[in-house]
Amino acid sequence: MNQSSTRSTALFTNDRYPKPRYIMSDCPIHPNLFTWPAENPSLLGGLCEHCGEVSFPVQSSCRSCSGSGSSVIELGDRGVLWTWTVQNFLPKPPYVTDQTPATFKPYGVGYIEMPAGVRVESRLLTADADKLKIGMPMQLVIEPFSANDRGGHNLCFAFDIVEND
Amino acid sequence: MDVAIVGVGMHPFGRTPSMTGLQQGAAATRAALADAGIQWSDIECGYGGSQDAGNADAIVNEMGLSGLQFTHIFNGCATGGSSLHAAYTAVKSGEYRNALVLGFDKHAPGAFNATPADWGIDDWYGEVGLMLTTQYFGMKIQRYMHDYNIANEALIAVAEKAFHNGSINPTAWRRQALSREDIATSQMISHPLRKYMFCSPAEGAVALILCSTEEAKRYTAQPIFLNAAAIRTRHYGSFEVFSPSQPVAHADSPTVIASRAAFQQAGIGPEDIDIAQLQDTESGAEIIHMAENGFCEHGEQQQWLRDGHTKIGGKLPVNTDGGCLANGEPVGASGLRQVHEICVQLRQQGGARQVPGKPRTGYTHVYGAPGISGVTILSR
Numbered sequence A: 001m002n003q004s005s006t007r008s009t010a011l012f013t014n015d016r017y018p019k020p021r022y023i024m025s026d027c028p029i030h031p032n033l034f035t036w037p038a039e040n041p042s043l044l045g046g047l048c049e050h051c052g053e054v055s056f057p058v059q060s061s062c063r064s065c066s067g068s069g070s071s072v073i074e075l076g077d078r079g080v081l082w083t084w085t086v087q088n089f090l091p092k093p094p095y096v097t098d099q100t101p102a103t104f105k106p107y108g109v110g111y112i113e114m115p116a117g118v119r120v121e122s123r124l125l126t127a128d129a130d131k132l133k134i135g136m137p138m139q140l141v142i143e144p145f146s147a148n149d150r151g152g153h154n155l156c157f158a159f160d161i162v163e164n165d
Numbered sequence B: 001m002d003v004a005i006v007g008v009g010m011h012p013f014g015r016t017p018s019m020t021g022l023q024q025g026a027a028a029t030r031a032a033l034a035d036a037g038i039q040w041s042d043i044e045c046g047y048g049g050s051q052d053a054g055n056a057d058a059i060v061n062e063m064g065l066s067g068l069q070f071t072h073i074f075n076g077c078a079t080g081g082s083s084l085h086a087a088y089t090a091v092k093s094g095e096y097r098n099a100l101v102l103g104f105d106k107h108a109p110g111a112f113n114a115t116p117a118d119w120g121i122d123d124w125y126g127e128v129g130l131m132l133t134t135q136y137f138g139m140k141i142q143r144y145m146h147d148y149n150i151a152n153e154a155l156i157a158v159a160e161k162a163f164h165n166g167s168i169n170p171t172a173w174r175r176q177a178l179s180r181e182d183i184a185t186s187q188m189i190s191h192p193l194r195k196y197m198f199c200s201p202a203e204g205a206v207a208l209i210l211c212s213t214e215e216a217k218r219y220t221a222q223p224i225f226l227n228a229a230a231i232r233t234r235h236y237g238s239f240e241v242f243s244p245s246q247p248v249a250h251a252d253s254p255t256v257i258a259s260r261a262a263f264q265q266a267g268i269g270p271e272d273i274d275i276a277q278l279q280d281t282e283s284g285a286e287i288i289h290m291a292e293n294g295f296c297e298h299g300e301q302q303q304w305l306r307d308g309h310t311k312i313g314g315k316l317p318v319n320t321d322g323g324c325l326a327n328g329e330p331v332g333a334s335g336l337r338q339v340h341e342i343c344v345q346l347r348q349q350g351g352a353r354q355v356p357g358k359p360r361t362g363y364t365h366v367y368g369a370p371g372i373s374g375v376t377i378l379s380r
């Protein structure tokens, strides 16, 4: 695999990230979003030391009780689709892409309710409105999103429909 | 001290390439001053804002350097409501005899693009394509329709009403009525919302002159009384725009709490309101806001729309000027357009869109990112 030529934003193509091989030049798009490297990655959240509310992304101050201080916890890799939409036009910056309005491919967006008690907004691997149903189980995936300055990719999380659950 | 609106002015919404946003603001200010019969030099304070057309306090460069106190306000799409609220409290306190409220804007075409850092969110959220208000509106109404068994026909009915009302409003931007089929087959933007169910960023300006009710008769035979003005932000558990996550816990939205506070201030209830302007950034928002402001139960909206209750001539006409859908949304001015329209209607100056039966009371509701609602209750 020639990393230096992969300048295109191959976000969420049909080529799944090669498990369990990790490409060392790839790195998460932001720290503390998910466990990495990991064979079965998990989303990460913050657990408020005072009231027990869960935040995503990890946040040291609490939006519920105004307390400060939280610990990082794993939110798991499975959830349920709480709501969804499809992004049907090419967003303006700050969206990072090399697509044009002509080459733009719509993408799904949804909130996934995690068992830890928080709904996480995420890109979805399907943009097919006929396939997305509120309440369906969803699986976390980690995918290359954009090129990073180390010749690899920034990795981001997304959710995919669980086909054979 | 009670507060009255004695002058209203508007620069028509839409596109005016020959004028800056600030110049449109000056045109609206001059119209409001003329309407009240008051001189610029007699205005004691001003509150106003714009998102993309510069500082509102620069209005003195257009109107004259009169030395008045002027405060620039920015609160997203609720900027107009926040400006009005600030002016309302300034006059109500007795500190100032009168106040100018000004909102104007001039946006580039296309959906707004927001910067995550301005909203306390890390950059990755925007980079991966989640920082879009259109997605939020699609997801919010998708869940709402699921929870309350509301069908697409309700979204279409709201848009059809808006463009009909716009077609009989000479200052509306979109003045062509659209058929149900035009709306139902327009381009899908963000499921389940289509092109003609969304408002667009636009240009325009509105100015209002406020004074104490004791002084109101000096300026006009038809003062409109501001019985309540309330602004509220979100509680933990309310589903709002630009949220990388939301808690499972549920809390009433800022609209519910602002509405409740305003009704309490005014000492009346939703059943006493004759005409309402509700934030309709898209069709779904108007549907949700009908219930959140207390006018019907959640889930009753579809039947209300089938029965035509929110049409001009219905039991509660909503967005009689075409709302955001037909007027577009110049952020600084949008909430004040709602108040302007209520004043026009209560003064019986609505022309072809005049609500019959001489309405006595009006209600406005503006909503802005990331979860701010402003409500006013007005009467004649």
Ligand SMILES: [Zn+2]
Pocket: A048, A049, A050, A051, A052, A053, A062, A063, A064, A065, A066, A067
């Ligand atoms: Zn807490």
